[in-house]
Amino acid sequence: MTGALSIRNVGKVYDPDGARVIALDDVSLEIAAGELCVVVGPSGCGKTTLLNCIAGFDTVSAGEISIDGALLAAPGRQLAPGADRMVVFQAGALFPWKTVLWNITCGPVLSRRLTRPDAEARARALLSRVGLAGIEAQYPAELSVGMKRRVEIIRALINDPTVLLLDEPFRALDALTKSVMHEALLELYDLSRKTIFFITHDLEEAIFLADRVAVMTTRPGRVKKIITVDLPRPRNYRLLATPRYGELKQEALEAIHEEALKAFVAGERELA
Amino acid sequence: MFREWFNRAPAFGLSLFTPVYYEHIAYSVYRAYTAFLLAVLLGVPIGLLMGWRQRVYRYTFPLLEMLRPIPPLAWVPLAILMLPGIEPPVIYVTFIAAFFATVLNTLLGVLTIDRSYFRAAECLGFSPRNVLLHVVVPGALPFIFTGLQIAMGLSWFALVAGEMIAGRRGLGYMIFDAYNMAQIPTIIMGMLTLGLLGYLSSALVRRLGRALMAWRSL
Amino acid sequence: MAQPLRPLARRLGQLARSAAVWQGLAGIALFLALWQIGTWLRLPMLRHVPAPLDVLVQFATVVQSRQYWLSWYVSGQRVFLGYAIGVLLGVPLGLAMGMSRIFHGVSFPLVEVLRPIPPLAWVPLSILFWPTMEQTIVSIIFLGAFFTVVLNVLGGVEAIDVSYQRAALSMGARPWHLFWRIVLPATAPSIFTGMAVGMGLTWEIVVAAEMIASIQAGLGFMMWQAYVGGNIALIIVSMASIGLAGLLSSTLIWALGRRLTPWLRRT
Numbered sequence: 001m002t003g004a005l006s007i008r009n010v011g012k013v014y015d016p017d018g019a020r021v022i023a024l025d026d027v028s029l030e031i032a033a034g035e036l037c038v039v040v041g042p043s044g045c046g047k048t049t050l051l052n053c054i055a056g057f058d059t060v061s062a063g064e065i066s067i068d069g070a071l072l073a074a075p076g077r078q079l080a081p082g083a084d085r086m087v088v089f090q091a092g093a094l095f096p097w098k099t100v101l102w103n104i105t106c107g108p109v110l111s112r113r114l115t116r117p118d119a120e121a122r123a124r125a126l127l128s129r130v131g132l133a134g135i136e137a138q139y140p141a142e143l144s145v146g147m148k149r150r151v152e153i154i155r156a157l158i159n160d161p162t163v164l165l166l167d168e169p170f171r172a173l174d175a176l177t178k179s180v181m182h183e184a185l186l187e188l189y190d191l192s193r194k195t196i197f198f199i200t201h202d203l204e205e206a207i208f209l210a211d212r213v214a215v216m217t218t219r220p221g222r223v224k225k226i227i228t229v230d231l232p233r234p235r236n237y238r239l240l241a242t243p244r245y246g247e248l249k250q251e252a253l254e255a256i257h258e259e260a261l262k263a264f265v266a267g268e269r270e271l272a
Numbered sequence: 273m274f275r276e277w278f279n280r281a282p283a284f285g286l287s288l289f290t291p292v293y294y295e296h297i298a299y300s301v302y303r304a305y306t307a308f309l310l311a312v313l314l315g316v317p318i319g320l321l322m323g324w325r326q327r328v329y330r331y332t333f334p335l336l337e338m339l340r341p342i343p344p345l346a347w348v349p350l351a352i353l354m355l356p357g358i359e360p361p362v363i364y365v366t367f368i369a370a371f372f373a374t375v376l377n378t379l380l381g382v383l384t385i386d387r388s389y390f391r392a393a394e395c396l397g398f399s400p401r402n403v404l405l406h407v408v409v410p411g412a413l414p415f416i417f418t419g420l421q422i423a424m425g426l427s428w429f430a431l432v433a434g435e436m437i438a439g440r441r442g443l444g445y446m447i448f449d450a451y452n453m454a455q456i457p458t459i460i461m462g463m464l465t466l467g468l469l470g471y472l473s474s475a476l477v478r479r480l481g482r483a484l485m486a487w488r489s490l
Numbered sequence: 491m492a493q494p495l496r497p498l499a500r501r502l503g504q505l506a507r508s509a510a511v512w513q514g515l516a517g518i519a520l521f522l523a524l525w526q527i528g529t530w531l532r533l534p535m536l537r538h539v540p541a542p543l544d545v546l547v548q549f550a551t552v553v554q555s556r557q558y559w560l561s562w563y564v565s566g567q568r569v570f571l572g573y574a575i576g577v578l579l580g581v582p583l584g585l586a587m588g589m590s591r592i593f594h595g596v597s598f599p600l601v602e603v604l605r606p607i608p609p610l611a612w613v614p615l616s617i618l619f620w621p622t623m624e625q626t627i628v629s630i631i632f633l634g635a636f637f638t639v640v641l642n643v644l645g646g647v648e649a650i651d652v653s654y655q656r657a658a659l660s661m662g663a664r665p666w667h668l669f670w671r672i673v674l675p676a677t678a679p680s681i682f683t684g685m686a687v688g689m690g691l692t693w694e695i696v697v698a699a700e701m702i703a704s705i706q707a708g709l710g711f712m713m714w715q716a717y718v719g720g721n722i723a724l725i726i727v728s729m730a731s732i733g734l735a736g737l738l739s740s741t742l743i744w745a746l747g748r749r750l751t752p753w754l755r756r757t
Contacts, residue, residue, distance in 0.1 A: 057391055081394040093392035097410035097487050106406070107396040139487045159396065327513075334514030335521050341733035341740075343694035345701065346710075349717035349725050353538040429608040433698045436610060444611070448702075451614030463611045470606035 002068050003162045003195030005031040005054070010073075011062030012049050023049045025220035027063070031212075036189055036196040038210035040203060040256065042263035046221030047199040048090075051167050054197065056081035067162055083107060086156035088166045092148050094140040100127075100151050101136035107159040119158070126154045129191070130184045146177040150184055157192055166198045170205065179237055182208055190234055203256060207248050208235065215255040218263040225255040297465065299442040300431060303359065304473070307366035308427045315374030315423075316416060322375070323382025324408050336375065344369040344430040348437055362434040362442075369430035370423035377419020381412030414488065417481030421474050428470040443469075540723040548723035549730075558712070562735065565696050565708040568624070569739070572631025573692050579632075580639030580688075581681055587640070588647025589673065601640060609634040609695050613702060627699045634695045638688035639681070646680020647673065679754060682747030689743050693736035709735065 012024040023046040031037045039047045052058040054065055054072070056079055065073040072079050081087075094103050104123040108114035114122070120136075127133055130150045140148055149169055156164055170178045182205065189196060200206055206213045213227045229248055231239055239245055322329045344365045351361035389411060393403050435444025443462050450458035482488075522542050529541040540548075552558045587594045587601075609630050616626040650673065658672050700710025713728035748754070 055391075055395070057394075081391065083395060083397050086395050087391065089388045089392065091386075091388060093386070093388040095389060095392075095406065095410070097413075097485070098406070106398075110399075110402055111397040141487060155396075330510045330513040331517040331520075333517075335517045338518065338733075341690070341693075341737040342729050343697045343732060343736065345694060345698040346713060346729045346732050348701070349713060350539070350722075350729065352717075353722065354535045425606065428606070429610070429694075432608040433610045433702075436613070436702055437698075447611055447614055451617065454618075456615075456618065459614050463607050463615070466611050467603060467605075467607040470608070471602075474606070 001033045001193070004033040004068050005029075005037075005163055005195060005197065006066045006069075007031075007050070007054075007063070008065075009063035010050070010053065010060050010065060012046065012053065012058070013061045022220035024053075024060075025222050027216075027221060027223055029214055029223055029226075031195060031197065033068075033195055034193045035211045036198065036209060037212050037214065038198045038200060038206040039214045039216060040200055040206040040252070041216030041221065042201060042218055042256070042260045044219050044263055044266075045216040045259070046219060047216055048167055050221070051087070051165055051197065051199055054163070055085050055087050055165050083111070083159040084162040086159050086161040086164055088149070088152050088156050088164070088169045090168045090171055092140075092145070092152055092169075094148055094152055094155070096140050098139075099136065100138055100140070100143070103140070103151065104155045104158055107155065113159075122158060123154065126158065126188075127151075130154070130187065144177075145173055146181055149173070149181060153185060153188060157188060157194070161194060163195045163197055166196065168200050170202075171200070178202075178205065183236065185209065186233075186235055203249065203252050204240070207231075207245065207252060208240065213252060215252060216259070218259050218266065224259065225252075227252055227255075296441055296443050296446045296462075297469070300435065300444065300466075301469065303363050303435075303442065304366060304427045304431045304469075307363045307431070308370050308424060310363075310367050311370035311374050311423055311427070312420065315371045316378050319375040319378025319416075319419075320382060320404070320408055320412065323379045323412065324404065329379075336372070340372045340376075344426075345433050345437075348434065358440060362431065365434040366427050366430045369426040373423040373426055374416075374419050377422065378412060378416050381415025381419070382408055384415065385411035413481075413485055417477065417485070420477045420481070424473045424477050425470060428466065428473070432466060538722060540726070545723045545726045548721070549727045552724065552727055558731075561707060561709045561712045562731070565700065565710065565732075566735065568627050568699075568708070569631060569692050569696050572628040572696075573635045573689060575628075576632045576635030576688065576692075577639055577685055580636045580684070581643055584640040584643025584681075584684075585647060585673065585677065588644050588677075589669075601637070605637045605641070609691075610698050610702070613699065623705055627696065627705070630699055631692050631695050634691045635688035638691055639684040642680045642684025642687065643677060646677040646684075649680070650676045675751075675753075678751050679747070682743065682751070686740050686743040686747065689739050690736055693732060693739065697732055 007027060007029040010024055010027045011022070014021040014023055027046075027050060029037070029039075039050065041047050049058065053060050056073075059078045060073050060075060062075060064071060067084070071077065094100075095106075098106070101120060101123055104126075105114075105116065105119035108119045109116050124133070124136065127135065130153075132147060132150055135143065135147065135151075140151075143151070152169070153166075170181050173181060186209065198206075198209060207227075207229055210229050213229060214223050215225045215227070216222065217224045227248060231242075231244060231248075318332075322332055347365050347368055348361065351364045355361050355364055385407065389407050390403070393407050398406065431442075432444035432447075435442040436448045443466050447459050447462035447466075450456075450462065525536075525539075526541050526543070528536045529539060583597070587597055612630055612633055613626070616629050617623070620626045620629060654672050654676060655668065658668055663671070696708070697710035697713070699705075700708040701714045705711050709728060709732050713725055713732070716722070716724035716728055
C-alpha cells in the first residue's frame with residue numbers, strides 16, 4: 001500500500017514587508033500508508049501552511065517532506081501540485097460554471113487517464129454511494145453546502161490520489177450536517193483506504209475521524225502532542241457517548257486549550 | 273415634436289416614415305457595432321492575458337494606463353490623418369472608447385477569480401490551455417459582460433461625437449445638421465432615437481450575458 | 491535637511507530595484523521605439539505623424555508659452571463648474587431615490603430614459619437654450635457627471651446591508667441619525683466611485699465640446715487649432731495634456747475618497 005507521508009523538521013518563514021513571521025518551526029510527523037491523520041490546532045497555528053506545502057502550493061524554508069521515500073519538498077525544491085495529492089478546499093472549489101458530473105470527471109478525462117464513459121460511470125457509482133444519486137446534471141449553486149462538500153470529496157477521490165488532503169472542509173457546516181458528513185467521509189475512507197491528511201480546529205471532529213490526532217501549538221507551529229485514537233472502525237455517532245471517547249477528548253483538550261488561549265490573547269489570524 | 277416623428281409628410285423631411293431616417297440609423301448602428309465588435313475581439317483576449325499572466329501585465333499595464341486617459345474624441349484629428357476615408361476614423365474613435373473599458377473590466381474579472389479555483393485546477397492536472405478554457409474565461413465572464421455593457425454605452429457616446437465632427441451620415445450627423453438648420457423637432461427625434469438604440473443595445477448585451485452564464489441565476 | 495530625504499531616497503531605490511517598474515518602462519519604450527521606426531520607414535499610416543522626438547521638442551516649446559497654461563485653466567474651469575454642480579445635485583438625488591420608494595418610482599423612469607442619451611447629443615439643444623456658449627458647455631459637462639453620479643450613488647444605497655439599519659434602530663436611532671451615521675458613510679465608497687468615473691467622463695465631454703462648439707480657448711480648442719494649422723506634433727502634445735489633466739483630476743478624487751473613508755483601508 002502506498003501513501004506514507006513523511007514530514008521531517010519542516011520550517012516555514014513568511015516575509016511580508018520585512019516582518020519575519022515564523023509560521024512553522026521544526027514540525028515532524030510520520031504518517032503511515034492508509035492512515036487517517038488529523039492535525040488540530042488554533043487559528044494561525046500554521047496547519048493550513050503545512051497542508052499547502054504538502055500540496056505544492058507553497059515552499060518550505062527548512063526540513064523535508066516525502067511520500068513513500070520520494071522527496072516532495074525541501075528548501076529550494078518543490079514538486080508541483082498534482083493528482084497524487086488532491087486537495088479538498090475549505091470554502092469549496094467546485095467550478096460553479098460546470099455541472100456536478102463535469103466537475104467530478106474533469107480530472108481523469110482531461111488528463112486522459114480514463115475515457116469519458118468510464119469516468120462518468122465511476123462518478124455515478126460514487127455519488128450513489130454517498131446518497132447523491134441523480135444530481136449529476138445540476139450546478140453547484142443548486143446544491144446545499146453538505147452536498148457540495150461530498151461532491152468535492154468524490155472529485156478528489158476519483159483521481160486516485162496517493163494522499164488526500166482536506167483543509168477544514170466542514171468548517172462552514174452546521175453541527176448536524178457535519179456529523180452526517182463525517183459518516184460519509186468515513187464510508188469513503190473505508191472503501192478506498194487512502195492516506196488522509198485532514199486539518200481542523202474542531203477537536204471532536206478530529207477524534208471521531210482520526211487514527212491519530214496531532215495537536216499543534218500556536219504560531220510558531222510545532223507538533224505539541226500526538227494522540228492515538230484506538231476506537232474501533234467502522235465508526236458511528238454512538239461512539240461519541242462512550243467513555244473511551246471521553247477520555248481521549250479530555251487528553252486532547254488539555255493539550256489544546258492552553259494553545260487556544262494563547263492564540264486568542266495574541267489575536268492570531270490565519271496567514272495562508 | 274411627436275407630430276413630426278409620426279408624420280407621413282414631415283415638414284423637415286425626417287420622420288418614422290422617411291427612408292432617410294432609417295439610413296441615418298443604419299449608418300450609426302453599423303459604425304457602433306463594428307467598433308464594438310473590434311473592441312471585444314481585441315480587448316477581451318488582451319484583458320484575459322493580462323489578468324492571467326503577471327508578466328504580460330507588467331509589460332503592458334503602464335503603457336495602457338498612459339494611453340487610456342486620452343479622451344476618445346481627442347483621437348479624432350490624429351485618426352483623420354492616419355486612417356483613410358470617413359468611416360475608419362469614426363469607427364476608430366468609437367473603438368478606442370470601447371476597447372479600454374473592455375480590457376480593464378476583463379482584466380479585473382480575471383483578478384477576482386478565487387485562487388482556490390486555480391489551485392484546484394493545478395491538482396486536477398489541467399494544462400494551461402484547459403485552465404484558460406475552463407477556469408479563466410468562465411470565471412471572468414461576469415465582469416466581462418459588465419464591461420461589455422459599459423463599452424456599449426461608451427461606444428454610442430463616442431460615436432455621436434465622432435459623427436458630429438467627422439461624419440456625413442448617421443444620427444450624430446443628423447442632429448448636428450438639424451441644429452445648423454434650426455430644426456428643433458429633428459434634433460429631439462435624433463436624441464430620443466439614440467437613447468432608445470443605446471438602451472436596446474445594452475439590453476441585448478445583458479441578455480446575451482445572462483444566457484451564457486445560466487449557472488449564475490440558479 | 492538630510493532627514494526627510496532619506497526615506498524618499500530609499501523609496502526611489504526600492505523602485506529602481508523593482509522588476510515591475512523596469513518591465514513597465516520596457517513596454518512603454520517598445521511602443522515608442524516602434525513608433526519611431528514606423529516614421530523612419532514612412533509607413534503609410536504614419537506618413538503625416540511626427541516622430542516621438544519631434545513631439546518632445548514641440549512639448550518643450552509649448553510648455554513655455556502662456557497660451558498653453560491658459561488653455562489648462564479655461565478647460566479646467568469649465569470642468570470644475572459643470573462637475574461640481576453635477577455632483578451637488580446628483581448625490582442628493584441618488585440618495586433620495588435610494589431611500590424613498592415613492593421618489594424612486596416617480597423619478598427613475600425619467601432618469602432611465604434620459605440617461606442613455608449621449609451627453610454630446612444634447613449639444614445642439616443646449617446651444618439653443620443657453621444664452622452663452624460657456625453655459626452650454628458647462629451644462630453638457632453637468633449632464634455627463636450628473637447621471638454617472640446618480641447611478642453609482644443609487645447602487646450604493648441599494649447595496650447597504652439591512653442589518654446595519656436594524657442594528658441602529660434597535661439602539662434607538664432616529665431618522666436623522668440613520669441618515670448621517672449609516673446611509674451616508676455606507677454609501678461613501680459608491681459616491682466616490684461615481685465621482686471618479688464622472689470626472690473622467692467630464693474631461694472627454696469638455697474636449698468634445700471645445701472641438702465642436704465655437705469656443706476660443708481651452709485644451710480641446712488648442713488641439714483643433716493645431717489640426718487646422720497642420721501642426722501635428724502639437725496635436726499629440728494636446729492629446730497628452732488632456733489625458734494628463736483627466737488622470738490628475740481622477741487621481742485627486744480617488745485620493746480624496748480614500749482619505750474620507752479610512753475604515754475601508756486594509757492592512
